[in-house]
Amino acid sequence: MPPVVRSLPSAEAEALLELARDLAEQELAPRAAEMESRSEFPREVFRTLGKAGLLGLAYGEEHGGGGQPYEVYLQVLEELSRAWLAVGLGTSVHTLSCYPLAAFGSQEQKDRWLPDMLGGELLGAYCLSEADSGSDAAALKTKATKEGDDWVVNGAKAWVTHGGQADFYNLMVRTGGEGAKGISCLLAAKDTPGLNPQAPERKMGMKSSHTATIQLDGARISGNRLLGDEGQGFRIAMSALDGGRLGISACAVGVAQAALDTAVSYAKQRKQFGQRIADFQGLSFMLADMATQVEAARALYLSAARLRDRGKPFGPQAAMSKLFCTDTAMRVTTDAVQVLGGYGYVEDFPAERYLREAKILQIVEGTNQVQRIVVGRSLTGS
Amino acid sequence: MQSAYGGRRTSMNIVVLVKQVPDTWAERKLKADDKTLDRASVDVVMNEIDEYAVEEALKLKEAAGGEASVTILTMGPDRAVETIRKALSMGADKAVHLSDEALAGSDAIQTSYAIAKVLDTLEYDLVICGSEATDSRMSVMAALLAERTGKPQLSGARKVTVDGGNVKIERQTDNGYDVVEAPLPAILSVVEKINEPRYPSFKGIMAAKSKPLTTLTTADAGIEADKVGLANAPSQVVEFSNKPPRQAGQIVKDEGDGGAKVADFLASQKII
Ligand SMILES: Cc1cc2nc3c(=O)[nH]c(=O)nc-3n(C[C@H](O)[C@H](O)[C@H](O)COP(=O)(O)OP(=O)(O)OC[C@H]3O[C@@H](n4cnc5c(N)ncnc54)[C@H](O)[C@@H]3O)c2cc1C
Numbered sequence: 316m317p318p319v320v321r322s323l324p325s326a327e328a329e330a331l332l333e334l335a336r337d338l339a340e341q342e343l344a345p346r347a348a349e350m351e352s353r354s355e356f357p358r359e360v361f362r363t364l365g366k367a368g369l370l371g372l373a374y375g376e377e378h379g380g381g382g383q384p385y386e387v388y389l390q391v392l393e394e395l396s397r398a399w400l401a402v403g404l405g406t407s408v409h410t411l412s413c414y415p416l417a418a419f420g421s422q423e424q425k426d427r428w429l430p431d432m433l434g435g436e437l438l439g440a441y442c443l444s445e446a447d448s449g450s451d452a453a454a455l456k457t458k459a460t461k462e463g464d465d466w467v468v469n470g471a472k473a474w475v476t477h478g479g480q481a482d483f484y485n486l487m488v489r490t491g492g493e494g495a496k497g498i499s500c501l502l503a504a505k506d507t508p509g510l511n512p513q514a515p516e517r518k519m520g521m522k523s524s525h526t527a528t529i530q531l532d533g534a535r536i537s538g539n540r541l542l543g544d545e546g547q548g549f550r551i552a553m554s555a556l557d558g559g560r561l562g563i564s565a566c567a568v569g570v571a572q573a574a575l576d577t578a579v580s581y582a583k584q585r586k587q588f589g590q591r592i593a594d595f596q597g598l599s600f601m602l603a604d605m606a607t608q609v610e611a612a613r614a615l616y617l618s619a620a621r622l623r624d625r626g627k628p629f630g631p632q633a634a635m636s637k638l639f640c641t642d643t644a645m646r647v648t649t650d651a652v653q654v655l656g657g658y659g660y661v662e663d664f665p666a667e668r669y670l671r672e673a674k675i676l677q678i679v680e681g682t683n684q685v686q687r688i689v690v691g692r693s694l695t696g697s
Numbered sequence: 698m699q700s701a702y703g704g705r706r707t708s709m710n711i712v713v714l715v716k717q718v719p720d721t722w723a724e725r726k727l728k729a730d731d732k733t734l735d736r737a738s739v740d741v742v743m744n745e746i747d748e749y750a751v752e753e754a755l756k757l758k759e760a761a762g763g764e765a766s767v768t769i770l771t772m773g774p775d776r777a778v779e780t781i782r783k784a785l786s787m788g789a790d791k792a793v794h795l796s797d798e799a800l801a802g803s804d805a806i807q808t809s810y811a812i813a814k815v816l817d818t819l820e821y822d823l824v825i826c827g828s829e830a831t832d833s834r835m836s837v838m839a840a841l842l843a844e845r846t847g848k849p850q851l852s853g854a855r856k857v858t859v860d861g862g863n864v865k866i867e868r869q870t871d872n873g874y875d876v877v878e879a880p881l882p883a884i885l886s887v888v889e890k891i892n893e894p895r896y897p898s899f900k901g902i903m904a905a906k907s908k909p910l911t912t913l914t915t916a917d918a919g920i921e922a923d924k925v926g927l928a929n930a931p932s933q934v935v936e937f938s939n940k941p942p943r944q945a946g947q948i949v950k951d952e953g954d955g956g957a958k959v960a961d962f963l964a965s966q967k968i969i
Contacts, residue, residue, distance in 0.1 A: 330786075330902045338896060368899035381899055 316576045319613075321390060328387040334367060335391040339398035347399035347523075351668065354515070354522040356480050358438075360402055361409075364395075365435020373410055373558075374417055378429040385558070385620035389565035393613070396569025397576075400672040401523035403569055404679075405438070407562030408476045412439025414555040415485050415500050419543035428502065432483065440481035441559075442472035442529055443552050449474075450685050452487075453495040453549055457531060459488040464538040466490070466501055468509070468531040476679075478527030479512030481505060486531070487552050490545055498548035502540045509534030520671025558623070559680045560633040564616035564640035567676045571609045571644040574651035574669040578602060581655050581664075592654075601654065605647045612643040631693035638686040644673040709765035709859065711754045712819060713789065714812065714826035714838065716744040717773045717780040721831045731927060732934040733802050734832060736774070743780045746827025748787075748894040750887050754825050755788045755895070757859055766790045768819065772800060772811055778910070785905035786897035792908070793819070797915040802927025809841030811925055814918045816846060822881045823864060828853055828888050839886035849879035855890040 318336065323329050342363055350357055364370055373388040374380025381388075388410070396403025413432050416425060431437055448454040457470025468488055475484070484503045491497030503510055509532045515525040543551050579602055582593035592598050619632035648670040652659035659666040677683045719725050720740040728735045751769070758765040769784040769792035771777050781792045795815050803811065816824065829836040843850030854866035855874060862881050867874040869888050897905075915922055923929055949958045963969045 327903060331899055334897065334899060334902065363896070366898060367896050368901075372899070 316580075319393075319572060323390070324384070324386060328383070328390075331372075331381075331383070331387060332390060332394065335369065335394040338364065338367060338369070339394050343395060343398035343402050347401075348662075348665065348668065350523050351399075351401070351521075352662070354517075354525075356525050357399075357402060357523055358480065361405065361438055362436070364402070364406065368435065369395075370406065370409055370435045370438075371413070371433030374413060374429075374433050378417070378425060379433045384624040385561060386617055386624055389561055389616060389620050392562055392565040393569040393572070396566040397573045398569075399523070400566060400570055401521050403566045404521065404563070404676075405477065405524055407559065407566055408441060409439045410562060411555050411559040412441045412481075412483070412485055414558060415542045415551045416502060418554065419500070419547070419551050420502075424502075424539070424542070428483075437482040438477055438480060440475050440477040440484045440529075441552075441555065442475050442484055443487045444474045445471065446473045446528075450682060452552070453498065455487060455489060455498065457486070457488045459486075459490050459499065459501065459536075461490075461538075462535075466536045466538065466541070468501070468503075468534045468536060470531050472529045472531070474516075474526055475512075475529050476524060476526055478525060478529055479515060480525050484510065484529065485542075485555075486529075486536075487548050490548075495549035496546050498552070499545050500542045500548040500551045501536050502542055503534065503536050507534050507536060519674065520668065521675050556680055557630045557633045560637035560686070561616055561620055561623070561629075563676055563680050564612070564619075564633075564636040567637075567640040567644035567673065568609060568613050568616065570669050570672050570676070571605075571612065571640075571647040574644075574648040574666060574673075575602070575605050575609055577664070577666055577669070578605065578651040578654040581658070598654065601650055605650050608643045608647055612640040615639050631690055634681070634686040634689035634693075637680065638683050638690070641673070641676040641683060644676055645670075648673040709757070709761055709823070710768065710819070710821045711757060711765055711823045711825060712768045712770050712816065712821045713747070713750050713754045713784070714824065715747045715751065715769050715771050715780060715784050716827075716830050716832075717741050717771065717777040718744045718830055718832040721745065725832070726939075727934065727937050731802065732937060733927065741776065741780070743783055744827055744830045744832075746829060746831075746887065746889060747784075749889055749891050750825045750827045751784050751787050751789060752892045752894040753854075753857055753887050754823075756892060757823070757857065758788075761859070768793060768821075770812065770815060770819075771795070772808060772815075774801075781910065782902075782905050783897060785908045785910075786901040787895055788897075788901060790908065792910045794910060794912045795915075795918060796912055797920075799915050799922045799926050800920075802930060803925045804930045804932045805835045805837050805841060806931055807925045807929070809838060809845055811915070811918070811920050812838075813842055813845035814920045815913060816842070818918060822883075823859070824848075824882070824884045826884075826886050828886045839884050843884045846884065849883045850885075851877050851879055851883055852886045854885055854887045857885065857887070857891070 342360055368381055372381035372383045376382040392403050392407055416429055443452050445455050459466040459468045482505050486501045486503055487498055489497050490499040511530040513528040515527045585592045616636045619629050619636045622629035622632055652666045652670055655664055655666045658664050720742050723739045726735045754767045758767055767789040769781055769789045771781050772795040781794055826838050839850050839852050851866045853868045855869040856867040858865050864883050865878045868877050
């Protein structure tokens, strides 16, 4: 596939994107279809990415991160997702999972845990959703009570990406009264007794990314693992999601780009009525619309990323970006199946996989209805 | 002891020969005028087996507890710097780039002369190269260098161990392997079986930019200009023809005798 034309801010970023493309082509793409069909989690692939320094890109070099702006980090995510969404999204979720500690942890906490979390050997998880509280996340019920210096946690976090695979879990738990102000954030290690991952969900797509409920049965977590203040957990969770939504945007553009690439190369080969189907104007207009949408989506997430990189508020723009990029991915992957006709609907071609992958991106890290709520509120107040 | 290009003399100095070649997957062409490879119009990469050579040098350095230095040595045009950077970003310590218009079109014998001249200016215990380059496919560089430097040659290594002043390899053969041993300094070539080359890390890429890279002209290395280059080459490409275009395949229709027809075809092509 021809490389995507990008305008990158530095020679360093050019080299990084080249590394990401090499890894995507050589380590991700050849395994994706096969491992997806077996719902197998690619732990080794994440190790390879970790060794190459791709699991801590967006964090400061003082704790072993790559010191890259979001503008660059997100394009790396895009390249990974173009080859295999389970790995691109996993990298995004891992990055999201390092955020509460990096942004709200004390110096002592950061010095102690962050280097390992960014170092590439460990994988993280972010546990906000519960079975009965998804969009209305502030209604979560998993309870943490203080016993001596420790927190004892009871309940269950649902839909946890990397559930059962992760090395550390950010747990959003209720430590106080009802509502957003009664929530705190705990950083739990995977071997915490009482932290019990359940069997992975059987999903429609992105099957190599394991999603599981984490049962918490009297899990005892040391008091020094509280990130930020008591009662600050919801704010931490939401500010992590602002960056996370940009990650999902980039993943979506990667999947859309992959679908576009597949459609274009197929249209140039497939002949009907004695000519390439690409030469039917009806079909080439479809490809032109797909390409235009992909380009617009990329520009939108990069524009929001640049706000973040310059320290400006970017929450509403991140919501717009998540909404637009993931809706674009859904449209473009649906159209790619159409371009391939019957061949688009069978597993021998990747188009149907892209379509199944795009769908999850309209749901996670705030459904696209929730993104509209965020954008709407930014316009008119709540 | 100071080495010629600065830095403290570490316990083991390894030089890795790295060549930039046209991308193996790209269509490669000879130029009509001087019948040399058209390097300008194609994508270039590090010669694949050279990545294994770099990896092996890095592994030997790790095995020596870091008490070694790895120097990349490349002869090639300015553009070969990209390939040198890649080797540095994998973890090599420094590089020497021999680059001079006068070298263009040199054949294997001349190249070995030029490289041996550069080696003369370096401290080395081990020179490691890949067993062949994907462009010229001569597989002679280790032998030529051994001859020119008077050092022992250990070719086709699939495993290397350095112990004190000795290097021991397993040489890949058709039926198994031979164990070959020689005192250092020695010239060594490796085959793909030897290891799995690492990806450069992002930090390695950034660090590579500030690693020492010395560029030498022929004069700097004491190479006599009239012994190198196309005009003085002992071997010349006199004539070449392009690969004939692919012919349409032959379709065998199975009328109960398909197996026999396929067998006849294979026999006619001397495949069976
Ligand atoms: C594969 C996968 C991975 C996931 N990974 C994680 C993870 O790592 N961590 C984590 O915490 N969660 C994760 N989730 C959970 C995900 O974030 C939630 O599924 C999502 O937030 C929606 O919640 P819900 O499923 O409960 O749907 P609900 O909130 O019940 O929503 C159902 C429908 O109602 C709509 N709706 C709800 N409220 C409103 C409203 N106010 N106005 C208009 N429409 C509304 C929604 O948009 C949706 O269409 C994951 C989910 C999946 C499927």
